[in-house]
Amino acid sequence: MKKLAVLAILFSLSFTGFSQSGTYGVRAGYTISNLDFKEGAASMIENKHRNSFYIGFYGDFRLSNAVSVVPELQFSPEGANDERLHLDLIQMPILFKFRLNERWRFGLGPEAAIKSHKTGDGIKNFHYSGIGGLEFKLNQMFFIDLRYSYGLTNIFDDNLATEAANTNIQFGVGYQF
16 A cells, blocks of 8 residues: 555656646557466466557656656556456556657656556566557647557565566557647
């Protein structure tokens, strides 16, 4: 619970700290997720990818003409297709986006996530990932993007002998207010 409170405080500070020069928006799309098990760990589990839809809200705050910081809050169903391995996550990616030209930007950054339900299932409630993506502006308000994230922490509880990282690809569209 303390980690969730710290995340909420950091997220609110990021919006208020940059509020003079920012824009806000919503993004949604299709997600393809899977678990990357360490060698031999997945022998008892059929590890098929999970497909679903995500939705999120973001703020885009310019640091310069070419660089901006983009904190987000999104809901994304991830994990593997097996019901025991579903990860319905509330995520907070913080991307540093770099403008390549008028229409293209790429972004890199960390992502923190917390499970939205299920307890006592052997899966940790808190996860960290690295994320990268590419964005194309269709016009002043709409864009499309492609992202890939890779888990930096083991999703399973420490007392289990299994180790895996969550991997995810997102295809999305966004609307900037």
